[in-house]
Amino acid sequence: MREHAGEPKHAGTGTHTAVWVGRATNRTQWVLAALGAACLALGIQLAVSSTWTSGIAPLLMSVIGCVAAGLLMLFGTLAFVNVDVRIDGDALEVRCGHMGLPRRRILLTHVVAADFAPQVTPRQWGGWGYRWRPEKGTAVVVRRGEGLVLRLGDGRTFTITVDDAEAGVRFIRDRLHLPSSGFPAGA
Structure with a gap:
């Protein structure tokens, strides 16, 4: 290092x-940043390709949760990579x-x-x-x-x-x- x-x-x-x-x-934090990007992508994927058949509340909570977790992980780790x-x-x-x-x-x-x-x-x-x-x-x-x-x-x-x-x-x-x-x- x-x-x-x-x-x-x-x-x-x-x-x-x-x-x-x-x-x-700290190169290890790049792994956490990648996980954050994956959560963010999952939230976007849910928002774009969902059929909205199970109701809006559960889907909205899933999308917001994935996007929020992804952004926190991504930016929180990138701020302290070096x-x-x-x-x-x-x-x-x-x-x-x-x-x-x-x-x-x-x-x-x-x-x-x-x-x-x-x-x-x-x-x-x-x-x-x-x-x-x-x-x-x-x-x-x-x-x-x-x-x-x-x-x-x-x-x-x-x-x-x-x-x-x-x-x-x-x-x-x-x-x-x-x-x-x-x-x-x-x-």
């Missing part, structure tokens, strides 16, 4: 500002899916610690996607694996599953002159 080595890149020519870019993808993380000198920006939504921008001045989490799983957060748990904070989980954990000045945490998260943590610590904690974060 490693798509991109998250080494810092220099933005433009002649500038000294480095930018770290990381990405993570995550892109971009860290520059000012902020960390997270964009999900192909459209970049939902999007979150965290100013580095709000970050008090950055830690590497060697194993973040969807099970820890209650599934894939943009997650919030009162005892853990907020997370963007698109796959199982390494992650970047930010501790913010207001006491909250923000976790992102991203390839080469360790390089991202080093990049943030270098920008903020944060010391290494010496142990992985518990995500």
Whole structure:
């Protein structure tokens, strides 16, 4: 699942500002998206080719149910097939899916610690996607694996599953002159 080595890149020519870019993808979610498309197609098929002999209410409920389930599965999974993380000198920006939504921008001045989490799983957060748990904070989980954990000045945490998260943590610590904690974060 490693798509991109998250080494810092220099933005433009002649500038000294480095930018770290990381990405993570989950190809398994394409299967769920295909199932959503199948449900959507079934709903359309029922609406178009039904003889309407069994009454309108059962058929209408079937069509609406298949179309709604299909749209939820299709768009819900496509929104979290991948995550892109971009860290520059000012902020960390997270964009999900192909459209970049939902999007979150965290100013580095709000970050008090950055830690590497060697194993973040969807099970820890209650599934894939943009997650919030009162005892853990907020997370963007698109796959199982390494992650970047930010501790913010207001006491909250923000976790992102991203390839080469360790390089991202080093990049943030270098920008903020944060010391290494010496142990992985518990995500």
